[in-house]
Amino acid sequence: xxxxxxxxxxxxxxxxxxxxxxxxxxxxxxxxxxxxxxxxxxxxxxxxxxxxxxxxxxxxxxxxxxxxxxxxxxxxxxxxxxxxxxxxxxxxxxxxxxxxxxxxxxxxxxxxxxxxxxxxxxxxxxxxxxxxxxxxxxxxxxxxxxxxxxxxxxxxxxxxxxxxxxxxxxxxxxxxxxxxxxxxxxxxxxxxxxxxxxxxxxxxxxxxxxxxxxxxxxxxxxxxxxxxxxxxxxxxxxxxxxxxxxxxxxxxxxxxxxxxxxxxxxxxxxxxxxxxxxxxxxxxxxxxxxxxxxxxxxxxxxxxxxxxxxxxxxxxxxxxxxxxxxxxxxxxxxxxxxxxxxxxxxxxxxxxxxxxxxxxxxxxxxxxxxxxxxxxxxxxxxxxxxxxxxxxxxxxxxxxxxxxxxxxxxxxxxxxxxxxxxxxxxxxxxxxxxxxxxxxxxxxxxxxxxxxxxxxxxxxxxxxxxxxxxxxxxxxxxxxxxxxxxxxxxxxxxxxxxxxxxxxxxxxxxxxxxxxxxxxxxxxxxxxxxxxxxxxxxxxxxxxxxxxxxxxxxxxxxxxxxxxxxxxxxxxxxxxxxxxxxxxxxxxxxxxxxxxxxxxxxxxxxxxxxxxxxxxxxxxxxxxxxxxxxxxxxxxxxxxxxxxxxxxxxxxxxxxxxxxxxxxxxxxxxxxxxxxxxxxxxxxxxxxxxxxxxxxxxxxxxxxxxxxxxxxxxxxxxxxxxxxxxxxxxxx
Amino acid sequence: xxxxxxxxxxxxxxxxxxxxxxxxxxxxxxxxxxxxxxxxxxxxxxxxxxxxxxxxxxxxxxxxxxxxxxxxxxxxxxxxxxxxxxxxxxxxxxxxxxxxxxxxxxxxxxxxxxxxxxxxxxxxxxxxxxxxxxx
Numbered sequence: 001x002x003x004x005x006x007x008x009x010x011x012x013x014x015x016x017x018x019x020x021x022x023x024x025x026x027x028x029x030x031x032x033x034x035x036x037x038x039x040x041x042x043x044x045x046x047x048x049x050x051x052x053x054x055x056x057x058x059x060x061x062x063x064x065x066x067x068x069x070x071x072x073x074x075x076x077x078x079x080x081x082x083x084x085x086x087x088x089x090x091x092x093x094x095x096x097x098x099x100x101x102x103x104x105x106x107x108x109x110x111x112x113x114x115x116x117x118x119x120x121x122x123x124x125x126x127x128x129x130x131x132x133x134x135x136x137x138x139x140x141x142x143x144x145x146x147x148x149x150x151x152x153x154x155x156x157x158x159x160x161x162x163x164x165x166x167x168x169x170x171x172x173x174x175x176x177x178x179x180x181x182x183x184x185x186x187x188x189x190x191x192x193x194x195x196x197x198x199x200x201x202x203x204x205x206x207x208x209x210x211x212x213x214x215x216x217x218x219x220x221x222x223x224x225x226x227x228x229x230x231x232x233x234x235x236x237x238x239x240x241x242x243x244x245x246x247x248x249x250x251x252x253x254x255x256x257x258x259x260x261x262x263x264x265x266x267x268x269x270x271x272x273x274x275x276x277x278x279x280x281x282x283x284x285x286x287x288x289x290x291x292x293x294x295x296x297x298x299x300x301x302x303x304x305x306x307x308x309x310x311x312x313x314x315x316x317x318x319x320x321x322x323x324x325x326x327x328x329x330x331x332x333x334x335x336x337x338x339x340x341x342x343x344x345x346x347x348x349x350x351x352x353x354x355x356x357x358x359x360x361x362x363x364x365x366x367x368x369x370x371x372x373x374x375x376x377x378x379x380x381x382x383x384x385x386x387x388x389x390x391x392x393x394x395x396x397x398x399x400x401x402x403x404x405x406x407x408x409x410x411x412x413x414x415x416x417x418x419x420x421x422x423x424x425x426x427x428x429x430x431x432x433x434x435x436x437x438x439x440x441x442x443x444x445x446x447x448x449x450x451x452x453x454x455x456x457x458x459x460x461x462x463x464x465x466x467x468x469x470x471x472x473x474x475x476x477x478x479x480x481x482x483x484x485x486x487x488x489x490x491x492x493x494x495x496x497x498x499x500x501x502x503x504x505x506x507x508x509x510x511x512x513x514x515x516x517x518x519x520x521x522x523x524x525x526x527x528x529x530x531x532x533x534x535x536x537x538x539x540x541x542x543x544x545x546x547x548x549x550x551x552x553x554x555x556x557x558x559x560x561x562x563x564x565x566x567x568x569x570x571x572x573x574x575x576x577x578x579x580x581x582x583x584x585x586x587x588x589x590x591x592x593x594x595x596x597x598x599x600x601x602x603x604x605x606x607x608x609x610x611x612x613x614x615x616x617x618x619x620x621x622x623x624x625x626x627x628x629x630x631x632x633x634x635x636x637x638x639x640x641x642x643x644x645x646x647x648x649x650x651x652x653x654x655x656x657x658x659x660x661x662x663x664x665x666x667x668x669x670x671x672x673x674x675x676x677x678x679x680x681x682x683x684x685x686x687x688x689x690x691x692x693x694x695x696x697x698x699x700x701x702x703x704x705x706x707x708x709x710x711x712x713x714x715x716x717x718x719x720x721x722x723x724x725x726x727x728x729x730x731x732x
Numbered sequence: 733x734x735x736x737x738x739x740x741x742x743x744x745x746x747x748x749x750x751x752x753x754x755x756x757x758x759x760x761x762x763x764x765x766x767x768x769x770x771x772x773x774x775x776x777x778x779x780x781x782x783x784x785x786x787x788x789x790x791x792x793x794x795x796x797x798x799x800x801x802x803x804x805x806x807x808x809x810x811x812x813x814x815x816x817x818x819x820x821x822x823x824x825x826x827x828x829x830x831x832x833x834x835x836x837x838x839x840x841x842x843x844x845x846x847x848x849x850x851x852x853x854x855x856x857x858x859x860x861x862x863x864x865x866x867x
Contacts, residue, residue: 010822031796040803047799051780053822061820080796 004066010053015066023069024052027076034082048079122169129296129355130166136258145426161255164200185266186259194260215256293351300355369418376415383407392513393578394458402454409447413440462539462579466546473532473557475564482646483530483587485520485564485597514569518583522595524649525588532557532564532588538581552576555583589649596646760791766840767791768801769829772811773837778824802827810836 003018016024031048035041055075056067064071123134126144133151137144151162169184187198190208197211204211384407394400417440525531536553540546553576558565566585572578589595771777771785779798786793805811810833813825829837 012822035800038800038803040800040807044799044803047779047803047825048796050822050824051795051799054780054824057820057822078795080794082796084794085797 002068009056010049012053012057014053014056015060016056016072017066017068020067020069020072023072023076027072027081030082034085051079052076122166127296128299130162132162132165132169135169149426164255165259184263186263188265194256195265196256196259196263199263199266200259290348293348296355297351300358373415373418376411376418380407380411380415383411389513392572392574399454399457399461402450402457405450406447406454409443410451411447413443413447416440417444461541461577464540464543464546466536466538466540466543466550468535468537468550470533470535473534475530475532475559477559477561479529480562480593482562482594482596483559483564483589484562485566485587485595513572513578515572515578515581518566518569518585520597521584521586522647522649523586523588525590528590530587530589530593532559533586535584535586536581537584539579546579549576549579549581553581553583557585591649594646594648763844764793765801765805766837766844768798768805769810769833769837769840772827772829773834776826776828778816778826782827805833809833 004015005018005021007014007016007021028045028049031045032041035044038044052075055078056071059067059071121135121138122131123138123144124131126134126138128134128148133147134144137147140147184203185199186195187202188195190198192198192212197215198208200206201208201211387404387407394403420436534555534557536550536555538546538549538553540549553570554567555570556565556567564587570581570583572581587595767786767789768782771782777785779795779802782802783793783795783798802811806813806827810830811827812830812833813827815823816826817823
């Protein structure tokens with residue numbers, strides 16, 4: 001509430017605020033002094049007064065109630081102050097101001113501009129909040145968006161730095177009119193490093209020590225929190241209510257450097273005078289910021305209404321992410337659409353809070369969107385890299401095409417769409433081609449269709465189960481004392497597991513893969529010999545197909561004395577596709593005999609112990625259709641079976657003979673294990689060959705002494721097995 | 733425009749640069765009166781109009797500089813003015829050239845043409861010279 005007086009100015013009545021009147025009086029007086037020696041001084045003063053009156057009249061006609069301080073300031077600035085006459089010799093710095101003018105008004109011509117404007121101004125025409133970043137961008141001749149992104153990354157949501165620059169850096173509108181109010185300089189005379197703090201202190205009227213302390217606080221804090229070396233303050237400042245964190249982030253360094261670069265030094269006495277200048281009080285700051293904020297709120301409203309309109313038109317066809325974003329924006333902008341007429345400090349604070357909340361929400365949306373994008377990208381990469389395996393799982397034709405289509409349209413298209421949308425938003429292109437948008441959306445819908453078809457047809461392929469048939473494996477010698485179950489040492493190649501995604505485990509040849517879906521059940525034998533039964537199970541589209549596939553499962557079991565060798569895995573080829581083939585092998589161990597499973601390569605081998613008879617539940621279950629191989633119903637004890645450990649079958653079940661070595665080391669270097677395993681296989685083979693040689697030699701030499709030979713053989717094999725066991729120790 | 737005060741330069745080059753600024757300022761000051769005379773010569777104008785035309789020609793001038801100049805010219809007899817009442821706002825001064833003013837304008841125009849011719853010739857020669865060296 002300011003006092004307004006009426007003055008008689010050039011024959012007209014002019015309502016003017018008291019403070020503004022003082023200003024005007026001062027100005028006229030300064031002119032008098034300046035033109036004291038000029039011939040025709042009175043006429044000049046009169047002319048200038050006339051001009052002032054004319055400008056005031058314009059303002060009043062445009063709807064101002066009275067002349068206020070800022071308007072008078074502008075008018076005075078436009079006509080010019082004595083200091084300006086002196087400094088500029090009649091012309092403004094023609095070339096520099098020219099170029100700076102064109103810089104401000106045409107943002108397109110950024111390249112090729114070698115002449116920099118002399119001062120840092122805030123850009124009124126191209127501003128988002130206060131034009132600070134735009135002004136800095138103009139000063140350095142870069143795009144404003146670059147400065148904005150840099151600001152966010154370097155300084156975070158550092159309100160204090162922005163506020164300082166907002167208040168202190170004059171706006172470009174003043175530059176156009178020609179004069180300048182109190183200006184921010186670097187004080188060279190009182191400088192320690194660059195005079196930035198000294199200049200700031202002169203501008204705000206604070207003590208130098210205080211400003212320096214403000215700049216140093218983040219350093220101290222930074223040094224003490226050395227371990228939390230945050231490169232991106234942005235993430236830290238997301239804990240919003242902590243004011244200290246927001247204002248005193250280490251970004252103060254960058255603020256200092258920027259100010260050092262852009263602020264001019266106070267060289268002439270005029271500069272120094274301006275540096276100290278009139279008092280910058282709350283009122284003038286408030287006025288500037290208020291007018292800027294009003295502009296910003298208007299812009300925000302126009303954005304909001306834009307989004308709202310866009311949202312309405314796009315409601316039928318937007319992608320999921322876009323849809324949620326824009327509708328959310330529309331909802332967010334609703335409360336801001338109604339313009340608030342009240343002006344005052346609370347309005348100003350409220351606006352800041354609104355904007356801060358809005359910015360925060362935008363960031364959260366950004367993070368969520370980024371997470372979604374990352375997930376989609378991971379999915380896309382995984383899907384694309386699985387393409388070579390497609391032949392083993394999918395039938396050719398429509399199913400396979402649906403898979404490709406699903407990956408392409410469902411996953412990659414939204415990724416591309418989102419990325420281009422983000423880039424477009426950042427670069428500020430308002431128009432988005434309607435064709436591009438509809439094509440993206442339609443491709444994505446096609447992707448959905450592909451996905452649905454793919455999953456349904458795949459499910460169909462696995463829908464039926466084959467009729468399981470239990471096959472007995474004839475053992476060459478069923479009455480051994482000890483049976484060790486291991487893998488066929490036939491395969492010599494070096495395994496390199498590509499990925500161990502269950503149930504696939506390794507690539508070997510180009511057109512076959514192996515699946516290690518094996519379940520071993522150990523039960524008590526009713527006779528005194530070992531029994532091994534094998535059941536092959538698979539799924540398929542029809543029962544017939546499943547039966548065929550089951551027959552095609554080639555799972556060999558071979559016994560060589562105490563060694564029960566199994567096939568490495570179930571072969572899956574492109575003709576016998578993967579349909580969850582697995583094998584349940586039942587080993588019946590007679591009481592008093594020992595068993596050990598020593599193949600550690602079967603990570604998927606599921607070993608369950610059941611002391612009672614095995615057949616009935618499984619078979620009944622399969623026949624009746626409720627057989628769920630993954631969760632079997634056991635009655636009787638079942639306890640974890642450790643691989644590589646020897647068990648003995650007693651009348652009550654299995655019992656541990658040898659203690660476990662070093663605990664289960666499953667998580668170890670699996671690749672190393674596999675390497676050592678294959679090396680071990682080679683060793684075994686070599687030993688076996690040696691053994692065979694010896695066998696042959698023995699046979700040749702001691703023809704009839706087969707028992708002796710056998711004994712020796714048994715000895716040797718036992719010895720070998722001991723070696724095996726020793727090797728196990730080191731390689732398990 | 734090199735910011736001599738921003739980047740540390742040798743003292744002598746600083747002096748040289750200041751001289752250049754002074755020279756430029758002198759060049760502009762020299763043509764200022766002539767420009768104003770040429771504007772007024774085209775027709776009757778009032779001061780803010782003069783400022784606009786100068787701005788359009790990329791020569792910015794402050795009104796506070798213009799008024800003293802106009803007064804000086806008027807006192808020297810080169811200009812005349814009349815008051816025109818305007819419907820909106822206070823009456824304005826409309827300036828015209830006097831007979832002497834017209835003469836002065838002609839003389840200055842001739843001088844300007846001669847000078848620009850001479851300077852162009854000199855600079856042209858320089859450019860040719862550098863071109864021949866480069867080629």
